[in-house]
Amino acid sequence: MSVVGVDLGALNTVIAVARNRGVDVITNEVSNRATPSMVGFGPKSRYLGEAAKTQEISNLKNTVSGLKRLAGRKFNEPELDIERQFISADLVEARGGELGARVKYLGQDEVFTGTQLIAMFLSKVRQTASAELKLPVSDVVVSVPPWFTDAQRRSIMDAAEIAGLKLLRLMNDTTATALGYGITKTDLPTGEEKPRRVAFIDIGHSNYTCSIVAFKKGELTVLSTAYDRHFGGRNFDKALIDHFAKEFKEKYKIDVYTNPKAYFRVAAGVEKLKKILSANAQSVLNIESVMNDVDASSTMKREELEELVMPLLSRVTIPLEQALADAGLSKSDIDAIELVGGCTRVPSLKDKIAEFFGKPLSFTLNQDEAVARGCAFACAILSPVFKVRDFSVHDIVSYPIEFTWEQSNDIPDEDTSLTVFNKNNAVPSTKILTFYRKDPFDLEAKYAEPNKLPGVMDPWIGRFSVKGVKADSKNDFMICKLKARVNLHGVLNVESGYWVEEVEVEEEIKEEGDAMETDENVKPKTRKVKKQVKGGDLPVLSTTATIDQTLKNIYMEREIEMVMEDKLVADTEDRKNALEEYIYELRGKLDDLYSEFASGDEKSRLRSILDDAENWLYEEGEDTTKAVYVSKIEELRSYAGPIAQRYFDREEEKRQAEIAKQQE
Ligand code: ATP
Ligand code: K
Ligand code: MG
Incomplete structure (x- = not known):
């Protein structure tokens, strides 16, 4: 099994793999260490990654770049006008108000959702990685900007699934960078020592992030993350x-x-x-x-x-100030400033950041590969097949999450909302919510401060219907417990529900100081206390931005179909090239290797067959099926067969003579 980390960048995607000796970045089919994050569409197949880049200028309307910027967006979000400045294909409304792109594919107009487009690209990433590793690839960790909302994260999660990948973790870009930094350091503070605090600054093609991270031996804690989503x-x-x-x-x-x-x-x-x-x-x-x-x-x-x-x-220092303020630290508390991302090569940016902190910057990480490497380490930690030094990663929630519900008729003074996860709450994190109810009820989760979201967006996260709730025999409330969790991917779920009973139990009173006494004649003192014991499960029905399974299956089948189409086109091209090569090769052999085994007549006949085949290849044979090319090669082989046979017979004779000579 393979262990793969993917930095899904707005411009470039980098793939890293964990091997026994460490983490390596792998190269794609044209030996590049980064692949353009784009997909294109043509009359016969798709163009993914490098192929999309190659035909971009001649196929602008059917090429979609900046893929990750489309994740989980709704067509009506005003901020998408900014993305339109950078994406040449038409961004249109797709199923359910989702954002999509309209392209011409296989001669027909078609709208693909942002999630589908990302899936196509991730499917290419999977193929690139498995071609390099010579292994099927499934387990991955993929990076996202820390400002991604629940819907944006779910879009990438769905895309990974459609692409046939098993996403072990969605990881915030700068957190991945921090993990790559920490896991290779042998001198991190231990025990009571003051943690090492590092500011990680990533300025890429489209966005700018600063995270302040505290390191101790074996663990990292993200203290704060600030960003400018339109800076790169x-x-x-x-x-x-x-x-x-x-x-x-x-x-x-x-x-x-x-x-x-x-x-x-x-x-x-x-x-x-x-x-x-x-x-x-x-x-x-x-x-x-x-x-x-x-x-x-x-x-x-x-x-x-x-x-x-x-x-x-003039905006460079804003995220830096924000990150320090959120972490409750001052510039002098920062032990190192690590820069990654292509745009941090710009001298004026470096100068401004160095000036802000009043200390020199560090570039100890590979600027283009740090995120992917961090993701590969994260994948190695999570993968059961890999042994790696354990390193705990404590990330944080980017926006406060609130639950709301309808007031119960039986509890008139009950609140109807609660902020359950505050900004900077740890990730992953589980909270138990308690409700007193006699009937099934619904909860809704949303972002508590919509104005903090990346642009004007729907703050809705999900609806959770709690089933199986009823009053007990004495018409008392059922005590319902719900497990709300922001998981490793940074998405919210109500993972389970159950009800509890309050029972009275006798509990031993432990008196101080008597721990050592064992007088068996004295009965231990006890008291009655109320305890909650689990009664049974409550089913929870969730509706979130995740695509429902039926539709996801349709998308998955479609993706497989498109992969096959692409493969058929590639194979056809390959056989066409093979035919062309065979024609040239045979012509050459007629002049040298086969020359003495064919009569003048035979040669001129075969030459004219080869000329015809070549002409065919540039005319009717220019664009035909794989089967036709294959049979054409066979046909030529059969014409050349007798000549080739005479040649081989002679070679064999020579070989036998050689053996006989040696045995003499
Ligand atoms: P994002 O992180 O926003 O999703 P990304 O990860 O694809 O995007 P990077 O690969 O980190 O982005 O950086 C790409 C950007 O860096 C491009 O805009 C590129 O032009 C720019 N860049 C790369 N090298 C240099 C350089 N030497 N000087 C200035 N800019 C550079
Ligand atoms: K990148
Ligand atoms: Mg990046």
């Missing part, structure tokens, strides 16, 4: 695109906003420019024939870039 490399890119679009309008009289292809070429160009400006004071932007046959070019100095992103740079 893509915001730098956008500022640059806007700048050059304006410049090109004046200089070349072209408007790249009106031409999606031109826009995306500028986008690709400025990302490169931005990276160069992290290491150089100045650079050039050259885009050949960007539109209307204009070759656009320009230059930029690092200071100009910094000027353009001033609105962003």
Whole structure:
């Protein structure tokens, strides 16, 4: 069994595996250590990961990037207009008001939900990992931003299931980074020593997170997490695109906003420019024939870039201040500041963060791979097949969770809501809720402070119907206990319910000081106390953002079907290439290896058969089925057969002669 960690980034996804000697990042089919987080659709198959990136510019409308930003979103959320600036496919309303993308797939318009699109990508991740490991892959830990809500987390969980993965844990990005940091350190404080407090800062393509984490030997505790959900490399890119679009309008009289292809070429160009400006004071932007046959070019100095992103740079310290305040710490309490994420290579960001803390920054972790590595460690800890030093991870709840219910007619002064998990409550965490009821009842869970959620969102988390509740024989209330748990994934469930009875029991009174006395003639003193003993279970029916199983099964079958379609297209392409290769190979052999075994007539006949086959391949045979290519190869083989046989017979003769000679 394999142990895999996945950093599902807005731009790039990194896959790490735990092996006996440690954690390694694996490479994909084109030997890259990160795979573009995107999916594309074509007339015959899907394009996943690298393939999606390759055809992106020629297939913008049918390519969906920034996948994780779609997780668990509703179509009517106003903030999605921000995502639309970065995603070229049409974002539309899908089943049940969910956000989806409309694409042309197999010649037809189709809407896939965000969850389905993420599932397609995770399915590719599974294939990449199992190709590399030469093992089926199922157990994974996947990272998410800590600000993900219950619905967003459930979307990733459903997507993983649709993709055929067993998700052992959804892990917050910075917590994964912290785990990777802590588990490899041998000098963490022990016992009464003051814990080591580290600020982990991750600035990626789309978002910025700062977590303050306390380490002791064998454990980490997240003290606080603060974030800016719209702060990352893509915001730098956008500022640059806007700048050059304006410049090109004046200089070349072209408007790249009106031409999606031109826009995306500028986008690709400025990302490169931005990276160069992290290491150089100045650079050039050259885009050949960007539109209307204009070759656009320009230059930029690092200071100009910094000027353009001033609105962003001025926000850099906000999450840092927030994280310190939530942790109740001051800058001087922080022992180290660890930076990860591609965007932390930007010098002005580094400077501002270092200036804020008044101390040098650390880059001891691999900036691009730390999250995936942390996830792989988490997977190893949770996997039964792997032995790894145990390391406890205490994470926190990002938004307060409240339960509400209808007032019982029998209890007029009962409250009807309770905040059960506060912000910064530990994760995982279980709380027992007690209700006095004579009838079945419903609970509803929601986020208590909707204005703190990532954008304008429905704060609803779930509805839990408690069944089997009734009054007892004396028409007294049933005492109902419900187990509410924020689990390892950071999602809320009412995991079980039961009712209890109050019974009177005799309890021994332990008097102080007499623990050592054993006078058998003195009866121990007792008193009567009320105790609650479990009576029986109460079934709980949950409705949450998780897709219901019937629909999930449909999605799963569909995903398998699409994987088969993709595979068939890939196999067909493979056989077509094999046919082409065979034609060239046979031609070559006719000139050398087989030359003395065929008559002039035979050769010219076979050559003309090969020419016909080649012409066929570029005409009717350009686009046909796998079976046709396979039979074409067989056909050519049969023509070449007699010649090849003569060659092999001669080779065999030679071999026998050799053996005979040795035995002499
Ligand atoms: P997110 O964490 O937001 O989901 P991600 O994990 O995919 O996104 P990363 O891989 O951490 O993001 O970072 C990618 C971003 O970092 C891109 O915007 C990329 O252009 C930027 N980046 C990478 N290298 C550099 C560099 N040398 N200078 C500036 N920016 C860089
Ligand atoms: K990443
Ligand atoms: Mg990231």
